[in-house]
Amino acid sequence: MATDLEAPVEGPRPGADEAEVELLGVTRTFGPVTALDGVTLRAARHEVVAVVGASGSGKSTLLELVCGLQAPDAGSVRAARAVLMPQRDQLLPWLDALGNAALPLRLQGVGKAQARERAHALLREVGLAGFERAKVYELSGGMRQRVAFARTLLAGAPVLCLDEPFGALDAITRAELHGWLTEVLAREPRTVLLVTHDVEEAAVLADRVVVLSPRPGRVVAEIAVETPRPRPATADEVVAVRARALEALAAAGGEAGGAREAGGEPG
Amino acid sequence: MLAALLFLLLLGAWELYARAGNVDDFILPAPTEVGRALYDDRGLLWDNLLVTAQEVVLGLALALVVGAALAIALHFSPLLRRAVYPLLVGSQAIPIVTVAPLLVVWFGYGILPKLVIVALVCFFPIVVTTLDGLRSVEPEQHKLLRTLGASRWQAFRWAEAPAALPAALSGAKIAVAVGGIAAVFAEYAGSEDGLGHLLLQAIPQLETPRAWAAVVVLAALAVCCFALLALAERRLAPWAHRRKDPIP
Ligand SMILES: Nc1ncnc2c1ncn2[C@@H]1O[C@H](COP(=O)(O)OP(=O)(O)OP(=O)(O)O)[C@@H](O)[C@H]1O
Ligand SMILES: [Mg+2]
Secondary structure: OOOOOOOOOOOOOOOHHHEEEEEEEEEEEEOOEEEEEEEEEEEEOOOEEEEEEOOOOOHHHHHHHHOOOOOOOEEEEEEOOEEEEOOOOOOOOOOEHHHHHHHHHHHOOOOHHHHHHHHHHHHHHOOOOOOOOOEHHHOOHHHHHHHHHHHHHHOOOOEEEEEOOOOOOOHHHHHHHHHHHHHHHHHOOOEEEEEEOOHHHHHHHOOEEEEEOOOOOOEEEEEEOOOOOOOOOOOHHHHHHHHHHHHHHHHHOOOOOOOOOOOOOOO | OHHHHHHHHHHHHHHHHHHHOOOOOOOOOOHHHHHHHHHHOHHHHHHHHHHHHHHHHHHHHHHHHHHHHHHHHHHHOHHHHHHHHHHHHHHOOOOHHHHHHHHHHHHOOOHHHHHHHHHHHHHHHHHHHHHHHHOOOOHHHHHHHHHOOOOHHHHHHHHHHHHHHHHHHHHHHHHHHHHHHHHHHHHHOOOOOOHHHHHHHHOOOOOHHHHHHHHHHHHHHHHHHHHHHHHHHHHHOHHHHOOOOOOO
């Protein structure tokens, strides 16, 4: 009676008790604006869930709720330790690229030399070799994003909340980093909530694509992607998922009419 | 370059006014006379400059330490901020000439009362700008630190303190301009040397050019201190001089 806070067994789907992120009927309002309205969303352990939606559909709000930076006005949020990669990189200007990437390790009490060494290896992997010593103001927008991305990974949390992590990148670098993220996740799997404007990115990277409507933010579609990663942008399923997501986005435009696809919302 | 040109222009105007106008030489000597005094009294001016410069620099350092510490205390305690901040603002209305003699009574004729007076005058702008600097960290940045697991102390160590550093130095730049005047008042209140002491003696002796020469040296001291602080700011906080956070 007293010890059953974890693992409710009545989950409707197999593996639901393994959910590392679970939002149930979450509503979040800011004055007259309803950013999120009755949003239910689960991410199983090591699942990659992409969240797409027009500007103002509450995507950033959703991530902040998962990271415990905001509290819902109604509904419940349960999540393992989640770390946020904010929409604006929020690099600290008084640290160099390496110092910024190493920050989470330093905050965990890792010594300076060791933290920088680990960050060094990761910066190399995201294609920033030679820029370790660069000041934040010397980096381009895309470089800053990659530093922020490395920082997020080094935080070592089981859940990653990435808010448009590849938004400022050119198509080639973006594709490169898609491949690299896929590799990293294969090597050390994490649960990922990936917010993006780009439905193709969502279809290439995610196990499931969740479409939100704008004001109020509601889940209007959930599309599963079965093809194993890495999957090319030209794969049949990617193309199909992309088309369905775009369709849902267009339909969601103004009024959030309910068309719920796939994913099987519980009763 | 432009400053030098403007300076020469002002100097020329002064020269013309002093020579042509009907102002007595004992009230306003021409720049050429001041220049001559600067040269003739160079030994005297230099010795007294060293005394005053020491008072200004050490007093400013004291103000930086005390001002930054106070700003941090005010930052961490809203209660203290509400209780003490208004008093601080009010304290700045007290003319330093009224408290200077008291400090001399307390601390004697040595350098200590001068340091205290300079620090009293200088610490206020430092407290204000440092506090603003500590509070300039954006809520978004605090959020990021929180998701990375930073404690309150770590947020201070990694974000607030570095953000406050250039702010504190800006405060010191404002303070140094009035620091020289504070040192002069402190020397007026009781001392055997320093540029203030020199002024105090030169004026009744009708050595007006020498008094003005002392003023010129004081101004040069302020400019030097200001330049040094600007240099320190550039060195210690180079990010503060670049474009601010360009949003991608
Ligand atoms: N702190 C806040 N105060 C007031 N309104 C807010 C706040 N945060 C979000 N909102 C509002 O909530 C809605 C959703 O905002 P949110 O930032 O979550 O959208 P988003 O989907 O991330 O948009 P974008 O794609 O432009 O980043 C918006 O209408 C926004 O104005
Ligand atoms: Mg957003």
